[in-house]
Amino acid sequence: MNSRIVFAVFASLLTIGAAQADAPVAKKHMIVTDSPFATDAGLQMLRQGGSAVDAAIAAQMMLTLVEPESTGIGGGAFIVLFDPKAKKVTTFDGREMAPASATPGMFLDSSGKPLAHGDAIPGGLSVGVPGDVAMLWLAHEKYGKLPWAKLFEPAIALADKGFPVSKKLSSELREYPQLAKMPDIRAYFYKADGTPYAEGEILKNPELANTLRGIAKGGPKAFYEGPIAQAIVDKVQHAPIHPADMTLDDLKNYVAKERPPVCGTYRAYRLCSMGPPSSGGVAVIQILDMLERFPSKDLQPGTLSQAHLFTQANRLAFADRAKYMADSDFIPVPVEGLTDRGYTLDRSKLIDPTKDMGQAQAGTPPVKHASLDFAPQRSPQPQGTSHMSIVDDNGEAVAMTTTVESVLGSKMMAKGFILNNQLTDFSFDPMLDGKPVANAPAPKKRPLSAMSPTIVFDARGTFKIATGSPGGPLIIPYTAQSIINLIDGHETPAKAAAEPHVSNLNSPTLIEKGTSAEALIPQLKAMGHQVAEPFVEQSGVNIIERVDGGYLGAADPRRDGNARGD
Numbered sequence: 007m008n009s010r011i012v013f014a015v016f017a018s019l020l021t022i023g024a025a026q027a028d029a030p031v032a033k034k035h036m037i038v039t040d041s042p043f044a045t046d047a048g049l050q051m052l053r054q055g056g057s058a059v060d061a062a063i064a065a066q067m068m069l070t071l072v073e074p075e076s077t078g079i080g081g082g083a084f085i086v087l088f089d090p091k092a093k094k095v096t097t098f099d100g101r102e103m104a105p106a107s108a109t110p111g112m113f114l115d116s117s118g119k120p121l122a123h124g125d126a127i128p129g130g131l132s133v134g135v136p137g138d139v140a141m142l143w144l145a146h147e148k149y150g151k152l153p154w155a156k157l158f159e160p161a162i163a164l165a166d167k168g169f170p171v172s173k174k175l176s177s178e179l180r181e182y183p184q185l186a187k188m189p190d191i192r193a194y195f196y197k198a199d200g201t202p203y204a205e206g207e208i209l210k211n212p213e214l215a216n217t218l219r220g221i222a223k224g225g226p227k228a229f230y231e232g233p234i235a236q237a238i239v240d241k242v243q244h245a246p247i248h249p250a251d252m253t254l255d256d257l258k259n260y261v262a263k264e265r266p267p268v269c270g271t272y273r274a275y276r277l278c279s280m281g282p283p284s285s286g287g288v289a290v291i292q293i294l295d296m297l298e299r300f301p302s303k304d305l306q307p308g309t310l311s312q313a314h315l316f317t318q319a320n321r322l323a324f325a326d327r328a329k330y331m332a333d334s335d336f337i338p339v340p341v342e343g344l345t346d347r348g349y350t351l352d353r354s355k356l357i358d359p360t361k362d363m364g365q366a367q368a369g370t371p372p373v374k375h376a377s378l379d380f381a382p383q384r385s386p387q388p389q390g391t392s393h394m395s396i397v398d399d400n401g402e403a404v405a406m407t408t409t410v411e412s413v414l415g416s417k418m419m420a421k422g423f424i425l426n427n428q429l430t431d432f433s434f435d436p437m438l439d440g441k442p443v444a445n446a447p448a449p450k451k452r453p454l455s456a457m458s459p460t461i462v463f464d465a466r467g468t469f470k471i472a473t474g475s476p477g478g479p480l481i482i483p484y485t486a487q488s489i490i491n492l493i494d495g496h497e498t499p500a501k502a503a504a505e506p507h508v509s510n511l512n513s514p515t516l517i518e519k520g521t522s523a524e525a526l527i528p529q530l531k532a533m534g535h536q537v538a539e540p541f542v543e544q545s546g547v548n549i550i551e552r553v554d555g556g557y558l559g560a561a562d563p564r565r566d567g568n569a570r571g572d
Contacts, residue, residue, distance in 0.1 A: 028500040032571025033556040037061055038548040039394040040076070040476075040567040043169060044068040047160035048396060049570050051152055058396040058404040059087070059149040060157055063142045065394055066408060067161035067218055071211055072169050074424045075178050075414050076476060077392040079221070079229070080238075081426040082137040083408035084280045085145055086267060086459040088469055090401035095278040095461060099263040100141025101452040102134030102428040107251035110436035110446045112429075120434035128188055128417040130245030132427035133252060134453065136238070138408065139221060139229045140262035148264075149402065158222035165215035165422075168208040172566045174544075176205040178413050188417035189246060195414075214422030230257045237420040245418060259450075270345055272298060272462075273493060275470065279460040279485075280407075281341055282334035285327045286458025286482055288344050292323040293486040295350035296357065302494040304359075307505045308522060310529050311359070316490070317510035317535070318357040320483050321366040324512040327482075328382035329368035332444035333452040339444070340378060343371030362534035366512055381441035383433035383454075390415060391457065391476030395550040397469070397557055403550070405459035405472040407481070428453055458485040462493075468552070475547040475562070480516070483509035484545045492551060499549035499569075500560035507543050514538040 029036070035052040039045045047068040048061035056064075062085065070078035077083075085098040112131065113121050126132055146154055179185065179195055179202035186192045186200070194211075196202050203209055220228045228234060235257040242252040268281040270291035277294070279287030296319040297305060304311040326344055334341070343349060349371050356363060368382060391409035409426070410416075416427040431453035436446035445454040456479045462471035471492060475484035484507065491502035506521035515530060517523050519540035527537050548567060550559040559569030 028498050028558045028560045029569035029571060031553060031556045031558060034572045035398050036550050036557040036559045036569060036571030037065065037394065037396045038550055038559045038561050038567065038569040039065050039069065040392045040546050040548065040561065040565045041069060041072050041172065042566070042568050043072045043164060044394070045568050045570050048394070050160060051157060052398055053572065054152060056152040056398070057149050057400070058398040058402040059145045060152045061396045061398065062394060062404050062406050063146060063157040064160055066138065066142060067158050068164065069392055069408070070423055071161050071165050071214055072172065073175070073392055075175050076390050077408045077410055078423045079138045080136050080420065080423040081408065081410035081415065082134070082428060083141055083406055084284055084455070084457050084459055085141065086278060086280055086405045086461050087145070087149065088403040088461050089149070090469070093467070095267045095269070097265050097267045097280050098141050098145045099265050099283065100137035101283050101455060102137050102426055103260055104134055104429055104447055104449060104451050104453070105250070105252040105256040106449045108429070108447045108449050108451070110448060112447050113432070113434040123430065123434070126248070126430050126434070127412050127427045129247030130242040130250035130252070130416070131248035132430045133242050133250065133416050133418070133425050134428040135252065135256050135260045136426060137260060137262055139226050140260055143226045144262045144264065154225065155222040158218045162215045162218045162222070165211045165218065168210035170206045171203045171209050173205050174566050176203060179203065182413060185414060185417060190419040191414060191417050194419060211422050217421040217423065230260060234421050238425065241418050241420045241425060268341060268345065270295060272489065274465040275462050275493060276467070277460055277462045277489065279458055282331065282339045283452040284455040284457050285331035286456050286485065287460070288331065288341055289323040289327050289482045290458050290460060290486045291345050292326065292350055292353070293319040293482070294489065295345070295347065296322060296354035297490070299351070299354055305490050305494040307491045307495040307497060310526055312490070313508040313523070313526050313530065314533060315357060315359065316483070316487065317508060317515050318363055320510040321363060321512045322353045322356060323482065325366040325368045325382070326371070328384070328512070329380050330378060330444060332454055336448060336451050337444045340371045340373035343373040346372055360533065364534070379441060380444040381438035383443045383445050384435065384438070391481070393459065393474040393476055393546050393548050395472035395474065395548050395559065397472065397550055401469060403461055403469050403472050405461050405474050407457035407459045407474045407476070409457065409476070431455060456481040458482055460485055460489070462489060470552050472550045473547065475545045477543070477545050479511055480509055480543070480545070483507070484547055488547045488549060492549070498560070499551050499558050503547040503549055503560050503562045507545060516541070518543045
């Protein structure tokens with residue numbers, strides 16, 4: 007991905023603010039989300055004896071209303087959950103799924119060339135079958151304590167009453183005036199005079215309130231069958247751009263899955279994250295494994311040595327990601343080989359502490375009985391995502407990352423919620439250099455994700471950290487950097503979340519604009535780095551850390567969120 011594309015995809019009007027202070031130490035429970043409304047909705051459930059999953063559901067319904075540019079029930083999510091009673095970690099996969107009509111060449115034009123990524127996003131072709139509701143129901147069946155319907159009450163009430171438009175939503179509506187070309191976006195997010203709603207102005211969504219009432223009463227069947235499902239299908243089939251062939255059977259047949267986590271170690275800690283169809287867990291573990299041989303003094307936040315070493319590990323992990331990662335229900339993803347300690351150590355030896363390695367090549371992980379003859383994908387992936395971290399009274403911990411993919415997803419709505427554009431996370435090229443691409447589209451396949459909800463444990467196996475972030479493929483370095491800042495830098499969650507970002511997607515090194523990281527540019531260039539034009543980053547690293555006496559939490563100051571607990 008060249009620097010101009012990176013800048014165009016991830017640029018935003020938002021600027022990094024002053025580091026938000028850690029919330030007071032909470033002795034019983036804590037929640038951190040990207041919106042104070044979502045945080046409060048989840049906190050209500052925790053205060054009523056609800057589980058971390060209950061709080062996540064209440065927060066997600068609220069985010070559907072107040073952060074529609076990033077997330078909602080028309081998209082998908084991953085949960086990583088620690089069950090303290092069973093002393094185990096599990097994950098829930100609510101990734102969107104391609105309809106049965108999907109084909110490997112669905113994003114190629116009539117001449118066989120890939121569509122421009124931005125052109126493929128709006129409309130019906132990009133919409134995957136939403137997985138959010140099915141996943142939350144599955145998690146609630148196993149880990150919920152409060153009644154399902156109760157979890158919808160805060161969002162329903164606010165949808166009827168109206169909410170003040172957030173700084174982030176208003177900024178993105180101004181930043182991307184082309185959004186108004188799509189009828190649904192113009193009708194809901196713009197006033198009669200053609201201007202978008204501004205920060206603080208009240209926006210109501212009675213249609214969403216009715217949708218949530220239906221799901222609260224009828225569970226996932228009310229979403230995947232009946233009028234809501236029909237509205238989704240009608241919107242996709244009759245989209246103003248790129249109409250597509252999603253059917254009622256596609257929705258009815260969607261299945262959320264509980265999957266084993268991907269786990270690894272870093273120094274004295276153990277971490278567990280999301281496996282395929284996410285690449286996040288594997289890549290975060292690889293980055294940390296490759297950096298473990300370097301002393302903590304070389305990984306201190308804000309230093310040249312951290313920036314350089316971190317970008318080199320990023321390069322190696324993203325090279326492997328591009329070649330090997332995909333939906334493991336369709337492709338033999340070599341997870342064990344990619345996270346093998348011997349393999350990551352060998353990869354780490356490619357890191358020169360004094361100079362940039364340039365574009366990294368994928369390695370050859372140890373693997374049995376699987377063909378790995380794939381071509382690396384090259385499709386970019388925008389961001390439109392949110393993250394929450396939660397711990398309840400019993401110590402159950404949830405790290406949940408949730409998304410509609412790009413800003414306002416497919417730029418279409420059904421029954422009051424945004425429909426995702428998740429299928430553009432597939433590789434647009436099904437073949438490259440005569441080899442198949444692992445992440446090519448296919449019927450009922452789930453597109454590759456970078457979402458990296460992660461839970462970290464100390465040497466005794468006690469919960470220590472819940473973290474994760476939005477950010478498209480930059481989710482991976484954002485999440486890995488937060489763990490390094492907490493463990494090697496001994497920073498508080500607030501300080502770790504606010505640190506300037508220096509990352510690399512196996513392309514030019516990326517520097518966060520308007521931060522102290524810009525001072526590193528001349529030194530990085532002297533070490534051989536190509537450095538992209540600095541740009542404003544919109545991470546949302548939301549962290550909870552267990553400390554003596556309870557929990558500390560903080561939300562990324564680049565977004566509108568907060569941390570609250572008791």
